[in-house]
Amino acid sequence: MGAQVTEAHSPSPFNSALECGLRSLIILSEAHPDAYDLQRLVFCDYLLVHSGDADGPPSLHPATPHRSGEALVRRDLVERGLKLMVTKGLVEQVFDVEGIKYSASGQAQSLLGCLKSGYTARMMRTAEWVVAEFGPRSLDDLRRLFDTNLGKWGGEFHFEALLRGPE
Numbered sequence: 001m002g003a004q005v006t007e008a009h010s011p012s013p014f015n016s017a018l019e020c021g022l023r024s025l026i027i028l029s030e031a032h033p034d035a036y037d038l039q040r041l042v043f044c045d046y047l048l049v050h051s052g053d054a055d056g057p058p059s060l061h062p063a064t065p066h067r068s069g070e071a072l073v074r075r076d077l078v079e080r081g082l083k084l085m086v087t088k089g090l091v092e093q094v095f096d097v098e099g100i101k102y103s104a105s106g107q108a109q110s111l112l113g114c115l116k117s118g119y120t121a122r123m124m125r126t127a128e129w130v131v132a133e134f135g136p137r138s139l140d141d142l143r144r145l146f147d148t149n150l151g152k153w154g155g156e157f158h159f160e161a162l163l164r165g166p167e
Contacts, residue, residue: 020074021081023048025090026123028104029112030131035094035101041082042075043142047130048123053153054145056133057126060119 027044028036036044052059082102085091090108094101112124134142 015077017077017080017084019081020045020077021083021085021091023123023127024078024081024102025085025104025108026112026120026127027131028091028102029108030124030127031135032104032108034135035103036135037099037101037139038075038079038082039139040142041102042078043146044127044130044134045074045078046146047134048126050153051126051129053149054133056129057122060123060126 023045024041027041027048047054047056049061050059051057082091086093086102090105090111092103092105094103112120134145137145
């Protein structure tokens with residue numbers, strides 16, 4: 001008798017390392033040849049999903065109350081997603097004096113070119129806006145932006161994990 005696959009045993013791709021890894025890959029592909037560190041990717045991931053919060057294109061996900069609570073899990077998911085993309089050869093780690101950064105590999109565009117859904121197309125257009133608008137900003141400037149607006153962006157708490165990251 002074959003094993004039965006049930007919903008409880010089938011991991012969802014939504015709100016997972018896979019989904020965050022794909023978003024990071026899209027951001028890094030748009031930013032190429034620039035490399036981003038984990039903290040910048042955490043900020044960019046939030047802005048990609050909730051671009052309407054920052055007066056950008058319509059958000060990919062609904063503006064739910066207390067969405068800034070996502071900050072508690074976002075860093076871990078983005079990091080796990082990056083590791084997944086590195087193991088698949090889609091993202092490369094770049095080691096420099098500032099620490100570890102991530103860059104889209106040469107294979108990234110080949111994969112992304114195969115993704116044809118409307119959602120993916122919206123994500124790519126929004127990533128273009130995120131990188132153009134926030135890519136050149138310093139990490140300190142991004143921290144100030146989040147520190148100033150996170151409460152307004154659907155949350156009522158100040159999340160040190162998102163704003164500061166590890167020292």
